Amino acid sequence: MNQLEDIKKFTTIVADSGDIASIRHYKPQDATTNPSLILQATKLMNYQPLLDNAITYARKKGGNRTTQIINASDKLTINIGTEILKNIPGKISTEVDVRDSFNQDMCVTKAYKLINLYQENGIEKSRILIKLASTWEGVKAAEELEKVNIHCNLTLLFSFAQARICAEAGVYLISPFVGRIYDWYNQRQSLHPYSVDDDPGVKSVCKIYEYYKKHNYHTIIMGASFRNTEQILALAGCDRLTISPSLIEKLYHSNNPVVRKLFPLIIEKVHQPTPLSESEFRWEHNEDPMAVEKLAEGIRQFAVDQRKLENLLASKL
Template sequence: MALIADTLNFETLGMHDLHGTTINPRSIIGAIDADSVFYHLWTAVKQTLDERVRRRIPNSRLVKASLERFLFELGNIIMYRVDGPHFTMVDPRRHNDASSMVRNAQRLVSLFEEKDIRRSKVVVSIPATSEGLHAAQELESEHGIHTNLFLVSGLIHAAACAEAGATTITIPVGRLLNWYERKRKAAYKDLSTHPGVETIQSTLEYFRLHGIKTKVIGSEFRALSEIGPHAGFDAICISKDQADGLQRCQISTATLRLSSSAHLRARQAQYPTSFLSSKTGFMEAMSAETRSMVAATLFVPLGEMKAQMDSLEEIVEKEVVRQFELTLTTVDLKGFYGTPVKKRKSRVSDGSDSGRAGLKRGLAEDLGLEEVCSSQDTDDVF
């Protein structure tokens, strides 16, 4: 199995034998206070503000454009340490808007290409919603952009993602096992009897039976002991602690014996599918229990990601305003505004909260930045 690092700890990235990297809102928020990470936020904002005229970035998009460049800056520095592929991401808050996700992905990939990083080394992670599947299909077929549909819950869901032509899909193993354990109010010391493992087995067997090219990745393992029995994955995502743990211990990658029920489910599942051409989508092909599983493994984490992205965007917004403040305190204000400096003094304050509010009002009036001050506003991968 290929090992994909789900961490922004640069020491870990340089220490282990890894085959790829990924970022997500949780890992970014967890590392944002580190100087090595915040530096790339500062760089992203500065680059965006410096280039806003040349790139014709509307004032209303400065914060979101800075956030996109921040994702690129992180990916760029990570790829110096690990020789790809790198899994970047669209904003998961756009999961119900295929067109928006397509544009977001295109802008991200163009930033990498401007640094001479081939698009074949970049995979764009997209939530595996109905709109996400359509976005992945367009990006793969019309733009040659690799996609990863993540938060995939089971066989039917995975089959729909394969129909979209995604380069990879990601199954959140821990969330899936948790759902079965809560549903059945049982703990499974022996993974060979775990119904969640059977669901994963049937999905992997379905892809094997039909020679589907889409690679299957496992993520969110709750413990190192869960990795070995899932050796059928093409790759796994591991955290910093898991990467360190793998270096210290030996884990058997012997696969569990495929159960007859998992094999039967894989053989009986429809292939090829026609979910993308159906007006009802893949959800209607699922039982009530399976829809409940999708809600737990897809829509609940999307709610968590929304909160994380809101927090991250607020941090980016503050840095955008801070850098404007720094600019205003270092330029010749008389020449900048064409009016006497004294009329503008109240807008460049001593850094108090009221002064910052005045600064924001000044930016809004003088530079048209009302929105900046508001948070509303083909190579194989492995």
């Protein structure tokens, strides 16, 4: 049995990809997308009909040029998500425009729009996770959406404070970014020779996992943004792991044994701490310079790719 099949015994594998051919081959449970992956997908020939459909949809909906571009972008994202859902048994994570990350109301409004577009394609909301940046406003938007059974994936998560407020808000799932945490520390002081036991990204997810299980929070932990298979294997047993096709392939072609590393705790008496206030969250999050820098950088990077996608669509409208 290869490592991919082995790790599936105790962790749900999620494809971090918009490449349907890869998804069909490796058969993950769920899949995640983001503006960068959607932009990459537009370069694949088999996605051209989905892009053309999005352009036609935007023209029919009408409105000014800006409105048409936004509608085309949203429709293309949902078309790709719908196509992916035909090839997986589980859920697709679809991201709200990252430029709304500090506007709770806009996050909620866009979430409803995405859900409605999926439903127009015949997809029930139970198969959708709305992906939001783990800002205070993003988490509060998710808390509001969860109350009407619209489940959310809180992404760009780097600090323990972010993990805390997500659990306290009762969000469905979080995506702590292992590789980007590693990158930040490695750029400032080389972590070579590499030891996965000292990897700050892996240690961050382990800390969150232990805290969630200790306090019986039901929010799912899905490690994300991996740089190597060692990081993935060190988190075997985590609720879920979202993995790029290149690393899924490496696991698929390796027959080395997989040892479970994370185990849920059995706690007889559960105590959940008092939820963080907004000011407490902002202070604790801002005490972590890595998290502050990587959250801001992640939002900027996704916004750049979102604009590139919109420019591509604008050229076709």
